Amino acid sequence: MTVRTKELVYFMSVKCTPICPFRAFYCTKRALTIRRKGNRIIAFCSWIGDECIGYKCQYATCSRHALILPDGLCKLKMRKQRKRETSIEEEATKLEPQFRSLRQKLRKLSFDLEKLE
DSSP states (O other), X not given: OOHHHHHHHHHHSSBXXXXXXXXXXXXXXXXXXXXXXXXXXXXEETTTTEEOOGGGSTTEEETTSOEETTTTEEHHHHHHHHHXXXXXXXXXXXXXXXXXXXXXXXXXXTOOHHHHO
């Protein structure tokens, strides 16, 4: 696994991160600074002078109240992941009415769909 893919896996996990995609992570010590180190984006704690440990820190809070503290889970990311878990069959049933209307419009224009496929 390359460094970039590890960052993406860390970013898309359900755990709360200081580099929050919702911009909701907040440090009550106001010590959080975002820095670049090469191609990486790093959350840096200026209070201790090292990388931020995220939800494990006692000063970590969420401005949207989505942080479940002992576990470090983010309710916003959990909600976003639930929406993604649709099966192909469900998507097909959702798109079926659009496909029917498109088929009718093409028939009006005298196109035969079987010839196109």
